[in-house]
Amino acid sequence: MFDSRPRLTEVAAVFLKLSTIGFGGPAAHIAMLEAEIVTRRQWISQAQFLDLIGLTNLIPGPSSTELAIYIGYLRAGWWGLIIAGVCFIVPAMAIVWGLAIGYDRVQAIPESIAIFASIKPVVVVLTIQAMWKLRRSAIKNIATGVAGIGAIGLFGYFDLNTLMVLLVAGFGVLLGQNWQGLRGGLPVVWLPKLELPILAIFPVITSHPSWVDVLTIFLKIGATIYGGGYVLLAFLQPELVDRTHWLTSTQLLDAIAIGQITPGPLFTTATFIGYLLAGHQGAIAATIGIFLPSFGFVALLTFWAPRLRHSRWFRSWLDGVNAGAWGAIVVVAYRxxxxxxxxxxxxxxxxxxxxxxxxxxxxxxxxxFGSATIGLIGQLARYH
Incomplete structure (x- = not known):
């Protein structure tokens, strides 16, 4: 499957490079990985690459990061899995961490307020665009359509926890699409077991969260989230703004914007938020919390991939989760x-x-960048 001699230096060099130039989000990352891994270096075939994309979309977490982790495993074994993930995450984390330090010091300055106020409408537009693009892949049939509409009601009107909404949507579609096969009882099918007990994990609400609180929240999110950076927004808004009030909506939007303009995984938004909540320890804790589950899921995927590929039940459940996530994005975009x-x-x-x-x-x-420039020019014009 791969050369028995470790290629760790080669793996590290490739993913350090992709992390520092990987602007544009998951779609751009996948394109860069294809060009670097398949076309240029020929580590794997085009068919293998497409297969990996499908598999990493079946598990929770940031798909492009998990794709990088899996490629590292195929190239250099278990150490390759770790090195690829760390090298893909850490440079982006360092950049976002530095921006968080600067943001924390200048956010009260009129110019910075104007800049981030101008960025917020763009983030809203990007969220709406993501919602629109995801509609076809999320709403595939009547069952997923009902799940999506139900998620909008549960999340928007009844204000249920996002994870609970996704679980309800997932099992609703699983039952709806496979009800005829239930006469013999429920099948034995793998589902992410972390989701059930982790739902009960809620840190105590205090005025100043600790790094342990930050780790708890982002570990829970990292272990349960499906989709990209905009689904992350649907998780963070109710958790950090509505329930704990540790962030304002403005700070959350600013964090998402920082994730957009920096290279590497969009989920390094967690680094930014962690720093705002609990300083340097919070930045480290948030980053570890949101990415650590991905390493575990990819490791499990190497053993369970054949079963997941052929599980009709799992795919139905995942369809429901995706429909529920889409409904959550609709509500967040509206708010x-x-x-x-x-x-x-x-x-x-x-x-x-x-x-x-x-x-x-x-x-x-x-x-x-354009909207930020407009905001800065507008603020400077007020001085003259």
């Missing part, structure tokens, strides 16, 4: 839009960003 698009400037930035994004396919990073 963010209501709280952000409150004046002519925010509305204008949102409209222009939408046109540039949908009509001319401008990358998100340029929209964020």
């Amino acid at each position: 963010l839009g209501v709280s952000t698009l409150v004046d002519w400037q925010s509305l204008a930035i949102a409209v222009v960003s939408s046109l540039l994004l949908w009509r001319w396919r401008i990358e998100a990073i340029w929209l964020i």
